[in-house]
Amino acid sequence: MTRILIPTGALGLGYDQTALMRGVAAGPDLIAIDGGSTDSGPSYLGRGVSKYTRASTKGEWAGLIRARAQAGCPLIIGTAGTCGTDSTVDWLVDITREILAEEGLTATIATLKSQQSALGDLTPLPGAPDVDAGIIDQCTNIVALAGAEQIQAALNTGADIIIAGRTTDTATIAALPLQNGDHAGGAWHGAKIGECGAFCATNPQSGVIQLDFDTTGFTITPLADGARATPHTVSAHMLYENSDPYILYEPGGHLDVTQAKYHAVSDRAVRVEGAAWVPSETYTVKVEGARVVGYQTIIMATIRDPHYVANVQAWCDDIAALHAEKVTRRMGQVDHTTELRIIGHSATLGGLETLPATAHEVGVLGIVTAQTQEDARAIAMLLNPYLLHHPLTQDEPMPTFAFPFSPAETDRGPVYGFALHHVMSLSDPMSAFRLEVLS
Amino acid sequence: MTTVGDVTDKVRSKNAGPFWLTVDIFCGDAARFDRVVAGLSTDRVAAAFDVDIATLKRFDIADLYVVKFSLPRPTIQGDIRDRDMHGAGWAPLIAEMALA
Numbered sequence: 211m212t213r214i215l216i217p218t219g220a221l222g223l224g225y226d227q228t229a230l231m232r233g234v235a236a237g238p239d240l241i242a243i244d245g246g247s248t249d250s251g252p253s254y255l256g257r258g259v260s261k262y263t264r265a266s267t268k269g270e271w272a273g274l275i276r277a278r279a280q281a282g283c284p285l286i287i288g289t290a291g292t293c294g295t296d297s298t299v300d301w302l303v304d305i306t307r308e309i310l311a312e313e314g315l316t317a318t319i320a321t322l323k324s325q326q327s328a329l330g331d332l333t334p335l336p337g338a339p340d341v342d343a344g345i346i347d348q349c350t351n352i353v354a355l356a357g358a359e360q361i362q363a364a365l366n367t368g369a370d371i372i373i374a375g376r377t378t379d380t381a382t383i384a385a386l387p388l389q390n391g392d393h394a395g396g397a398w399h400g401a402k403i404g405e406c407g408a409f410c411a412t413n414p415q416s417g418v419i420q421l422d423f424d425t426t427g428f429t430i431t432p433l434a435d436g437a438r439a440t441p442h443t444v445s446a447h448m449l450y451e452n453s454d455p456y457i458l459y460e461p462g463g464h465l466d467v468t469q470a471k472y473h474a475v476s477d478r479a480v481r482v483e484g485a486a487w488v489p490s491e492t493y494t495v496k497v498e499g500a501r502v503v504g505y506q507t508i509i510m511a512t513i514r515d516p517h518y519v520a521n522v523q524a525w526c527d528d529i530a531a532l533h534a535e536k537v538t539r540r541m542g543q544v545d546h547t548t549e550l551r552i553i554g555h556s557a558t559l560g561g562l563e564t565l566p567a568t569a570h571e572v573g574v575l576g577i578v579t580a581q582t583q584e585d586a587r588a589i590a591m592l593l594n595p596y597l598l599h600h601p602l603t604q605d606e607p608m609p610t611f612a613f614p615f616s617p618a619e620t621d622r623g624p625v626y627g628f629a630l631h632h633v634m635s636l637s638d639p640m641s642a643f644r645l646e647v648l649s
Numbered sequence: 650m651t652t653v654g655d656v657t658d659k660v661r662s663k664n665a666g667p668f669w670l671t672v673d674i675f676c677g678d679a680a681r682f683d684r685v686v687a688g689l690s691t692d693r694v695a696a697a698f699d700v701d702i703a704t705l706k707r708f709d710i711a712d713l714y715v716v717k718f719s720l721p722r723p724t725i726q727g728d729i730r731d732r733d734m735h736g737a738g739w740a741p742l743i744a745e746m747a748l749a
Contacts, residue, residue, distance in 0.1 A: 248664075248666060248667050248726070249664055249735060250734070251667075251726060251727040252667070252726070252727040336668075336669075337668035337722065339725060442713065445712065445713060446713055446715070449673045449713075450663070451663050451664060451665050451671070452665055453665040453666075453669045453671050455710060456708075503729060504729060547729060549730075551732065557732065558732055558738035559732070559738055560732055564742070565745065579729045625729060626727065627725065627727060627728055627729075628668070631668045
């Protein structure tokens with residue numbers, strides 16, 4: 211039997227304090243929370259920073275550190291600081307020490323670091339981009355995703371607070387029930403259902419859930435007032451951000467929920483049994499990397515004149531051609547891309563858009579990407595006069611369009627790209643990870 | 650013309666990691682599930698996404714009354730050509746498709 215309290219889907223999303231206290235009173239064996247995701251894009255991994263501010267992270271994390279002290283159980287966070295690099299683990303350690311000092315609490319801290327400096331043999335996963343040694347060298351940060359084995363090693367240090375770098379979303383939850391001899395399929399399945407907090411229930415924003423694992427499966431109970439798990443909400447969560455709703459690959463094997471059965475045990479809790487864990491022949495961990503792909507400057511105009519709104523695609527095509535010529539004339543052959551996205555027209559779907567534009571105004575977002583910030587800004591500055599004054603035909607009086615900003619151009623700095631979608635095989639699960647108990 | 654969105658509870662699209670997209674069509678009940686399964690062919694969805702049908706995975710999940718499509722992202726999440734960091738915009742494309 212293992213009871214795990216999950217405060218919310220990710221540190222930074224907030225949680226219901228009353229429900230959290232209900233969970234603490236129920237005597238959990240572990241409080242587990244996820245700290246990250248790739249879902250906000252490659253910039254966070256590329257820079258090695260959190261998407262949330264230090265202040266808001268500190269506020270939420272302090273509440274969990276107090277809850278841990280009250281519950282007398284360990285607290286673990288996976289993928290600390292959005293991307294789980296060494297820099298974001300150290301950042302959260304620093305915040306943790308500050309909280310402990312301010313609250314007059316003592317706790318031992320262990321860190322599990324996932325950052326990689328050299329990679330072994332890589333095998334591409336479906337949809338992976340081509341990589342070579344040059345692209346790997348260009349990555350500013352590479353992390354490997356820890357699984358249950360590495361989390362168990364961290365839990366076995368006996369630390370009160372475990373701050374892990376990049377882990378799979380599920381490993382911080384599955385590790386303890388697996389170690390306790392609970393049902394392996396149930397451990398991974400419960401972890402997948404619970405990793406987004408109350409997203410698997412009604413009132414998904416309430417966050418807090420409790421997972422009870424045993425030798426045949428698991429039971430999930432949302433703890434906030436008005437939050438209910440039903441067989442439908444729980445089973446439907448296997449769809450969420452999952453390309454295959456039945457199979458989930460993890461280090462050391464995969465989860466298969468094809469035979470899982472869900473039934474209500476109360477008006478709010480659901481019992482799940484029947485998932486299978488299928489061990490793999492080789493032990494692999496997924497790796498993620500991000501590299502700088504260019505520097506960006508953006509510029510925006512809004513168009514309200516009905517004549518120009520009606521002909522905005524032709525206007526943009528005209529500007530793109532004139533601007534490209536001018537860039538070559540002024541700057542020579544400079545490596546860059548310039549794109550004009552028409553908001554209110556096709557900005558989200560591009561060429562896949564099927565509906566005719568009917569808006570009374572549109573925005574034109576110019577995006578320039580070049581190999582230096584100076585080039586990107588210079589190229590965007592050459593776009594500026596066209597977006598301000600370009601006439602559809604030479605016969606009409608010079609028009610002027612709305613610019614929301616001065617200066618019109620905004621530098622976005624380095625732009626990062628995800629470079630790896632591969633697995634790396636390990637003979638010893640700990641060989642790519644570093645575990646440390648801090649004094 | 651009856652669209653997918655007209656007869657279903659919700660169509661949702663999302664990243665499944667930086668390299669995959671997934672679209673979930675929540676039909677709501679058996680009759681509407683059957684209507685979507687019969688009226689939305691995989692090749693029409695592949696054409697709407699402008700992708701090779703061989704890359705498109707389809708799951709007709711009768712227990713949940715859900716039809717799910719997954720595909721490698723045509724542009725990797727966050728690529729300079731990517732228009733949609735979270736993959737949110739693919740749902741209306743499917744919701745607005747006519748049911749045959």
